[in-house]
Amino acid sequence: MNEAWFSGWRHVFKLDPDRHISDEALEAVCTSGTDAIIIGGSSGVTFENTVDLMARVRRYALDCALEVSTAEGAVPGFDGYFVPLVLNTGEAEWINGRQTEGLKEYGSFVPWETTAAQGYLILNAEATAAKLTGARTQLTEADVVAHVQMADRLMRLPVVYLEYSGRFGDMQLVKRAKAAAVQARVFYGGGIDGADKARQAAESAHTVVVGNAIYSDLEAALSTVAAVREAAGGTIGSK
Ligand SMILES: CC(C)=CCC/C(C)=C/CC/C(C)=C/CC/C(C)=C/CC/C(C)=C/CC/C(C)=C/CC/C(C)=C/COP(=O)(O)OP(=O)(O)O
Ligand SMILES: O=P(O)(O)OC[C@@H](O)CO
Ligand SMILES: [Mg+2]
Numbered sequence: 001m002n003e004a005w006f007s008g009w010r011h012v013f014k015l016d017p018d019r020h021i022s023d024e025a026l027e028a029v030c031t032s033g034t035d036a037i038i039i040g041g042s043s044g045v046t047f048e049n050t051v052d053l054m055a056r057v058r059r060y061a062l063d064c065a066l067e068v069s070t071a072e073g074a075v076p077g078f079d080g081y082f083v084p085l086v087l088n089t090g091e092a093e094w095i096n097g098r099q100t101e102g103l104k105e106y107g108s109f110v111p112w113e114t115t116a117a118q119g120y121l122i123l124n125a126e127a128t129a130a131k132l133t134g135a136r137t138q139l140t141e142a143d144v145v146a147h148v149q150m151a152d153r154l155m156r157l158p159v160v161y162l163e164y165s166g167r168f169g170d171m172q173l174v175k176r177a178k179a180a181a182v183q184a185r186v187f188y189g190g191g192i193d194g195a196d197k198a199r200q201a202a203e204s205a206h207t208v209v210v211g212n213a214i215y216s217d218l219e220a221a222l223s224t225v226a227a228v229r230e231a232a233g234g235t236i237g238s239k
Helices: 023-030 047-057 092-109 128-133 141-154 171-180 195-202 218-231
Strands: 011-015 036-039 063-067 080-086 115-122 159-163 185-189 207-210
Touching: 011 023, 011 218, 023 047, 023 218, 036 047, 047 063, 080 092, 115 128, 115 141, 141 159, 141 171, 159 171, 171 185, 171 195, 195 207, 195 218, 207 218
Parallel strands: 011 036, 011 207, 036 063, 063 080, 080 115, 115 159, 159 185, 185 207
Antiparallel strands: none
16 A cells, blocks of 8 residues: 555654634744644634635645644645544444545545545544534443554545544553554544653554644653654654
8 A cells, every 4th residue: 555645654743723823822832843733623613714724834844734623624726635434433424424525526626646534433422523512422332443454444534533532542552443444544533632642552552643732831742752762763654
């Protein structure tokens, strides 16, 4: 299989178009040594706030991808696009409903070579995304492994995303998910508020995503870049 455009990413910062970030903080984030910026959020995402944030990140020389969470926020000009599908919901709207509606509108414009589906497993019941999508967050290890097999082996999704947004997750479960994935890259995000949790996450997943800490404690957020690098032994993109 060809290497995906995001296969070298070990550390990523996720910026929310619906939240304010100063120019100074944005510069620190974009020059931190992180592999990429993902722009995305589960609420309040519009065309205007997405374009605005993209233009500001574009001043810096690093990959910037959009995680498309609303059709309205589908903005051209990103280096790559992720389209989330929520695997652990019973509501088809979040598995393939909104996505196919979006494709009816924008399908002819999608840059397919740099667009990837993400199989989300949302595991924090308190996360906005869990409430929005009716995610079934109480999953056993067997449930998680079966969802990963479904996404990775049957659906051949290139990304499985273990999402604990707002809370640090169960790293044993994340390790099990990574062990079960054969071709998909396992992203982990949630509650990383400094170097120690970043290192644990880097030892458990392929790609570590840091979001809220950017807004609550920038210095701590920046410290996660080196922690992930060190845990990865300085390597980039190893499966
Ligand atoms: C014009 C052009 C070039 C288009 C290309 C873009 C493209 C590839 C379009 C595809 C077609 C399209 C428009 C599809 C629509 C996609 C869509 C609406 C999908 C639904 C996605 C989805 C399941 C959303 C639910 C929420 C979710 C899982 C969001 C993912 C991101 C996330 C969890 C962020 C964390 O949110 P946050 O707000 O930080 O949460 P906390 O409060 O917990 O911190
Ligand atoms: O905001 P946090 O909790 O760091 O989570 C990161 C990311 O997984 C959110 O989609
Ligand atoms: Mg958030």
